[in-house]
Amino acid sequence: xxxxxPLEEFKQWPTPFYYxxxxxxxxxxxxxxxxxxxxxxxxxxxxxxxxxPVILKEIVKxxxxxxxxxxxxxxxSLAAGxxxxxxxxxxxxxxxxxxxxxxxxxxxxxNVESVxxxxxxxxxxxxxxKTAHVAIRVNPDIDAHTHRYITTGTAEDKxxxxxxxxxxxVDRALKLPHxxxxxxxxxxxxxxxxxxxxxxxxxxxxxxxxxxDRHDIHFELINVGGGLGIDYDTPDINPVPDFQHFFDTFKRxxxxxxxxRLHFELGRSIVAxxxxxxxxxxxxxxxxxxxxxxxxxxxxxxxxxxxxxAHHVIQNxxxxxxxxxxxxxxxxxxxxxxxxxxxxxxxxxxRRGDLVALRSAGAYGETMASCYNMRPLPKSHFSR
Ligand SMILES: Cc1ncc(COP(=O)(O)O)c(C=O)c1O
Ligand SMILES: N[C@@H](CCCC[NH3+])C(=O)O
Numbered sequence: 086x087x088x089x090x091p092l093e094e095f096k097q098w099p100t101p102f103y104y105x106x107x108x109x110x111x112x113x114x115x116x117x118x119x120x121x122x123x124x125x126x127x128x129x130x131x132x133x134x135x136x137x138p139v140i141l142k143e144i145v146k147x148x149x150x151x152x153x154x155x156x157x158x159x160x161x162s163l164a165a166g167x168x169x170x171x172x173x174x175x176x177x178x179x180x181x182x183x184x185x186x187x188x189x190x191x192x193x194x195x196n197v198e199s200v201x202x203x204x205x206x207x208x209x210x211x212x213x214x215k216t217a218h219v220a221i222r223v224n225p226d227i228d229a230h231t232h233r234y235i236t237t238g239t240a241e242d243k244x245x246x247x248x249x250x251x252x253x254x255v256d257r258a259l260k261l262p263h264x265x266x267x268x269x270x271x272x273x274x275x276x277x278x279x280x281x282x283x284x285x286x287x288x289x290x291x292x293x294x295x296x297x298d299r300h301d302i303h304f305e306l307i308n309v310g311g312g313l314g315i316d317y318d319t320p321d322i323n324p325v326p327d328f329q330h331f332f333d334t335f336k337r338x339x340x341x342x343x344x345x346r347l348h349f350e351l352g353r354s355i356v357a358x359x360x361x362x363x364x365x366x367x368x369x370x371x372x373x374x375x376x377x378x379x380x381x382x383x384x385x386x387x388x389x390x391x392x393x394x395a396h397h398v399i400q401n402x403x404x405x406x407x408x409x410x411x412x413x414x415x416x417x418x419x420x421x422x423x424x425x426x427x428x429x430x431x432x433x434x435x436r437r438g439d440l441v442a443l444r445s446a447g448a449y450g451e452t453m454a455s456c457y458n459m460r461p462l463p464k465s466h467f468s469r
Contacts, residue, residue, distance in 0.1 A: 135352075426443060
């Protein structure tokens with residue numbers, strides 16, 4: 086059965102806009118908390134997936150920490166009420182002002198991606214008379230087999246420190262006077278739907294912990310990043326991702342040491358399914374071989390299809406259930422040939438003024454919107 090949107094309300098709001106099902110977000114967060122209860126696990130929300138203040142408030146309320154990648158994200162998470170004692174900050178190119186902002190707020194941990202960054206954080210912490218808490222981001226060289234633009238954990242990617250250079254980096258971190266090394270950080274990629282890459286990650290972590298144990302180096306935490314994928318094809322069948330399978334993988338395969346905590350940084354799996362981009366049909370036009378549905382939303386509102394050839398389920402939510410169907414390319418109004426949401430989409434016969442839903446758009450939708458073609462940013466609305 087098709088998800089029921091509040092159509093009468095939608096008719097009154099200017100399009101395009103993001104609509105968030107807050108009940109689903111709450112259910113998703115409850116499920117995460119249920120799965121980690123009783124385990125030494127800390128879950129951080131990767132705010133890059135969605136920084137909408139209303140969404141953030143709900144996540145704060147559910148007690149999660151936050152995973153950051155910029156000074157702007159530090160500011161947004163402070164404004165939303167996240168506890169700095171639960172803030173972790175990754176990124177290959179942290180600038181001085183961003184590091185200083187993190188230091189001023191005594192964030193829980195900088196996930197450091199290079200030896201030069203270790204040196205800079207040490208120097209900036211020293212100048213403030215502080216100790217910076219750090220974890221070293223390891224590039225585990227695991228291919229998560231997702232789209233090549235969203236793999237992060239292979240040796241060719243810019244992220245983290247290669248395993249063969251790790252011992253030297255750890256040694257350096259332990260010697261720098263204004264750093265406290267909390268542990269190791271990993272992240273293998275995004276939209277991962279098979280558990281195999283996570284099992285491989287656990288095996289890699291186990292091997293490294295054995296190695297450091299032998300050298301009498303012990304870590305208080307391991308951070309395995311995020312990456313759990315969602316069901317883009319059938320969002321109504323799997324509105325809440327399979328967190329049980331995900332956390333069980335780590336419970337079964339990762340050999341945590343005594344008093345060691347396991348950190349996670351989940352983005353997409355928390356917010357993707359609760360968000361939908363709602364657009365209005367401006368025109369339906371026929372060319373020689375194609376019929377086009379032209380929406381008032383484009384790649385500026387949701388860039389994932391143009392950037393990663395991603396597909397979001399497209400639904401005409403105005404059409405009556407028994408309407409005859411036709412086949413269309415669904416496109417936006419932007420002056421780019423890649424501004425296409427779907428080709429050969431079977432939809433009910435569609436007319437100017439109909440409302441169209443682009444599903445599973447809660448993650449990397451609103452946060453990646455741009456003003457290209459001098460368009461305004463999309464607005465947002467929330468379920469009651
Ligand atoms: C370091 C780090 N942590 C967490 C995430 C969140 O990933 P996801 O949204 O796939 O859970 C990302 C993005 O891929 C990341 O780069
Ligand atoms: N923005 C990407 C994922 C990248 C995640 C950040 N490393 C997406 O929409 O799928």
